[in-house]
Amino acid sequence: MLTVVGYYDWQSDEKSVSDQDFFVHCSGRYRLLHKEEFQTERPLGAANYQLIYVADGKAHFRIKGKLQILEKGSCVLFHPGDPQFYYYYLKDHPDVYWVHFSCKKDNLFLSQTGWGEENIYNVGVHNSYIHLFDGIIQELQLKQPLCEEQLKLMMQQLLLKMGRNRIRENKTFENYNKEVEEALRIFHLSPEKDFTIREFARERGLNYYRFIDTFTKHVGTSPRQYIINIRMTTAKELLTNPLFQISEVAQLTGYENPLYFSRLFKKIWGLSPTEFRQQAEKGG
Template sequence: MMRRGGELPNPGITVRAMRRIVKETYTLPTHHHTYFELLYLTEGRMEVCIRNKTMRAGAGDLLVYFPFEDHTEKVFNGVYAFTWIRFESDLAQSSTSFPAPQQIEPVIHLPWPDRFQQLFDQMILDQQIEDPWSRLILHGHLMVFFGLLQRATRFMQDHQQIGIISTDNSQRIQQILAHIHENLQNDLSIRELASRAVMSESHFSHLFKEFIGVPPRQYFIYARMRKAQNLLLNSKMPIHEIAARVGYEDARYFARTFRRIVGLAPSKFREQGTL
């Protein structure tokens, strides 16, 4: 069986954000890693064969690969963007431990995507800083991630038990998420999204927030800003064109919104060159 990757650099944690255009669907041969590997998809689609099952993953899904766990990945053509986190096994054994294989599915749709993404972004930023406190801070971020993942897993289990998130509802919300990411340049109303989910506006808004952690409109704005971040870093497109690409006719309004969400002006964010 193929093994991909060797030892991780000190302090045993690596976090990266990647985005690319996949021209043709491809399949990676069955392989495993000697460490934990997590992939958080922000754009694109893939399929993974693991634990004797085949599972699909899309935007907002977290793929969890335990050390020495064989898996096969198929990546579909189109935009493919994700954050991956790799860490050594001994870091998973702590007071805030990583869930055991029987406690977590290989593919899970995370609630509260903005909270997870902000944590990943901060991990990437702190990983690039070399000072006496970098190791401690990065380990602290990882412990926060473990705790947040445990909380998210319990949240999903509890809400499934009381019927708030049924399989049918989960599929509907995931379809809405895919629709949002495919239409960031358009103005999507709550009425339109609720109609697509075959729900009343009030029920849809309540269910969306229960499942995702933020209201639909807030998620839509955040998804636009994430798309803008990727375009700023991975293209030479002028800022006013990026604004139009994510649905803002007024570039100045886009810049104000971007600064409010991201904390930097678009030009400054591009200058820093990091997610």
């Protein structure tokens, strides 16, 4: 299982609470690669809020005694004390992000952005969510100066984007382009695959220019840049594992030329793979 996590401190978990107005304790990503299943059962729930976002595949939740199978684009908000039962299975190809945070029960920001007492929300598939989750995880890992304030802003931005897009998805889901949904699924399953967008469109009988325009409109970036973003995010995760050489990370993310990979990585993240690895090892 691919596991990437970040903690404010190593005591931060589902038991953590804060008296601050808004505080992020920990965040992470789970993606099953070989393990057949992963399950969490907390009959008494957590002391804080937990937001779980299904970025790809499917995830199983038992909420209020009823089993719910949620697909990508769905999220679950567990309130403090809500029983938590959720299960991931390899056959469903789940790719899930999560975050634990504290805020006051009558927090005005939550209510203003559409987060009520219910647990399940359809917020759609949006690349901006992934960037924010990855940013939150990295902020928790590196703990730069003023990280508490930065985490608060990023968490609120995530909730705001999801709230706005939830309204949009409820109105336009019927018209959501299936070609884009299929592309997103394939890009996430095999981001390292060597193909051109023109070939991708031709294999599916799509008009190349229409596909580019439609994808960019719905996702906010071009298909090629979206694939690069996935690859570079995966590269960051792999670089935190010292067992992988940089040349191996390049190959695993679809780049035969390690020098080209290193230049592209630095262009995206501002650090070379070696510098990023050194910084991650030092914890800041």
